[in-house]
Amino acid sequence: MKYADTPPYAPTLMESTRAIGYSIEAAIADIIDNSIAANAKTVNIDFFPIGEAYITILDDGFGMTEQELINAMKYGSQDPLQERAEIDLGRYGLGMKTASLSQCRILTVITKKNGSVSAAQWNLDHIKSAGTWSLILLDENDIADYPNVKKLLLQDQGTIIIWQDLDKFAVGEKDIAEAFRKKMDIIRDHLSLVFHRYLSGEQGIQKLDIRMNEKSIPAHDPFLVKKSTQLMDEEVITIRGEKVTVKPFILPHVSKLTKAELKALGGKDGLRKQQGFYVYRNKRLLVWGTWFRLMRQGDLSKLARVQVDIPNSLDDLWTLDIKKSTATPPEEIKQNLSIIIGKISEGSKRTWTYRGRKETSDNVIHMWNRMISRNGSIYYEINPDYPIIQDLYTDYPELHERFNILLQQIGYTLPLNSLYLDLTNDEKIENDSEKDTKQIISMVKAILSVRDEHTSVEELLDNLKLAEPFYSYAEEIDEAKVRGEFDD
Numbered sequence: 001m002k003y004a005d006t007p008p009y010a011p012t013l014m015e016s017t018r019a020i021g022y023s024i025e026a027a028i029a030d031i032i033d034n035s036i037a038a039n040a041k042t043v044n045i046d047f048f049p050i051g052e053a054y055i056t057i058l059d060d061g062f063g064m065t066e067q068e069l070i071n072a073m074k075y076g077s078q079d080p081l082q083e084r085a086e087i088d089l090g091r092y093g094l095g096m097k098t099a100s101l102s103q104c105r106i107l108t109v110i111t112k113k114n115g116s117v118s119a120a121q122w123n124l125d126h127i128k129s130a131g132t133w134s135l136i137l138l139d140e141n142d143i144a145d146y147p148n149v150k151k152l153l154l155q156d157q158g159t160i161i162i163w164q165d166l167d168k169f170a171v172g173e174k175d176i177a178e179a180f181r182k183k184m185d186i187i188r189d190h191l192s193l194v195f196h197r198y199l200s201g202e203q204g205i206q207k208l209d210i211r212m213n214e215k216s217i218p219a220h221d222p223f224l225v226k227k228s229t230q231l232m233d234e235e236v237i238t239i240r241g242e243k244v245t246v247k248p249f250i251l252p253h254v255s256k257l258t259k260a261e262l263k264a265l266g267g268k269d270g271l272r273k274q275q276g277f278y279v280y281r282n283k284r285l286l287v288w289g290t291w292f293r294l295m296r297q298g299d300l301s302k303l304a305r306v307q308v309d310i311p312n313s314l315d316d317l318w319t320l321d322i323k324k325s326t327a328t329p330p331e332e333i334k335q336n337l338s339i340i341i342g343k344i345s346e347g348s349k350r351t352w353t354y355r356g357r358k359e360t361s362d363n364v365i366h367m368w369n370r371m372i373s374r375n376g377s378i379y380y381e382i383n384p385d386y387p388i389i390q391d392l393y394t395d396y397p398e399l400h401e402r403f404n405i406l407l408q409q410i411g412y413t414l415p416l417n418s419l420y421l422d423l424t425n426d427e428k429i430e431n432d433s434e435k436d437t438k439q440i441i442s443m444v445k446a447i448l449s450v451r452d453e454h455t456s457v458e459e460l461l462d463n464l465k466l467a468e469p470f471y472s473y474a475e476e477i478d479e480a481k482v483r484g485e486f487d488d
Helices: 009-018 022-038 067-074 096-103 124-130 150-153 177-193 261-276 331-353 386-395 397-412 416-424 437-449 457-464 470-482
Strands: 042-046 053-060 107-111 114-121 136-138 158-164 210-214 233-237 242-250 276-281 283-289 304-310 366-372 378-382
Touching: 009 096, 009 124, 022 042, 022 053, 022 096, 022 158, 022 177, 042 177, 067 107, 067 114, 096 107, 096 158, 096 457, 107 150, 114 124, 150 158, 177 210, 177 283, 242 331, 261 283, 304 331, 378 397, 386 397, 386 457, 437 457, 437 470, 457 470
Parallel strands: 042 210, 276 304
Antiparallel strands: 042 053, 053 158, 107 114, 107 158, 114 136, 233 242, 242 304, 276 283, 366 378
16 A cells, blocks of 8 residues: 655645635634634724725734744644634634635734734735745734734734735625625624624623724624523533533514614514524524524514524534534434424414513403314404493494494404514514503593493403403503592
8 A cells, every 4th residue: 555645735725715605704703713712802803995905803812923823824723623722713723714815815914922023924826826835924024014013013912814905805896995885784793793792791701892993893682681581491401521501582572672673683684584593602603593404484483592502622513614604403402402492482472472461361351362263274353252342232232233243344354464474574563562551541541431321430440451451551550540540
């Protein structure tokens, strides 16, 4: 048996890895992973679209010595099977290089540590002409005019990544300045979600300030924790002695969300597309908006979102890719998640059905009844036992038949298709909004004003408090009665 030593041909390999499939936002997120691993507190991203366009990413992390920098510039600089520090968001030793060169042809890395500045550069055109792995090492005189280097030199430590010759970024764009403007919004939204736990300074991790052109990016909490319901206690799944934690949330009903909250939670695709698992690796969001084929996305589960935290020691089980944009749970975890999903789906269904209000017993009198016909089809009808309707039957017995016909016609003409479209498009429907106390008391007064002489105020109030929407405001109605607001 013979063996041949066939080292990779640099120009071919480096050009090929540019096609791994990074988007601009995923590429920048990959660079920020390195900043987090270096314990950075601040990351500054600067875009310059005019003339010789560039993008720079500057952090205040530990920085590197020259030898550490050379090692970091190597392809496959770390063994993917090697145990990583808990805050290390890397895996394959390829991220910084493949992410950067997916967007540009010249990658320059300048770093400062212990007062010493080191710089190295991959230039794809130079490598092509040299035909070898020719890493350019720059001295301080060489880097003097590089974008934003002065900002790094003013810091005690840190690293700046410089992307130049943005050939991939400009593909298909007539106006690169306009392309920058559009992409910046996409990048900002992506980073605010992917790193939201770092941006908010969650307990146990270093708070991170990510700035784009000097403006800090706010955290985008996909669970809206302050308004949502944590459906169950945190579940812990142990695999190979490592903990995977699962925390399910049910978002508030659409009627309880502001326009800004609804837009942030659903984006252009709506709440329905964003439901599902949100998988984090060391608090960094990897993949979201999927049920991993454990159940289908549906309208009644659209309010359900599940936070799943995995450690980097289980990367091999989750088949994590180089871009850290896909992850698939192993069968052992899928089995546990399947059990949780049933409870999650039911909780979301109840929240949607009861429009965010407290659950009620069967004693509550609803305005609409959900009925099932003999052939199994579903239809809706106005509840003839609703208190006001019963009063009308009593006061006007001669019109009983006409009332029945009217109620049937209202039920037959219920605009179900329009309602379905509005609900699935996450439109905020005013009819479904929570009423304030003044509105409810005003409605009660109007009903009392037309009661018949045989029905007392107390009797009518008691009946109303069993019916929607008044049952949710029973205490407020009692308080108004004590204040004398319902006195004749």
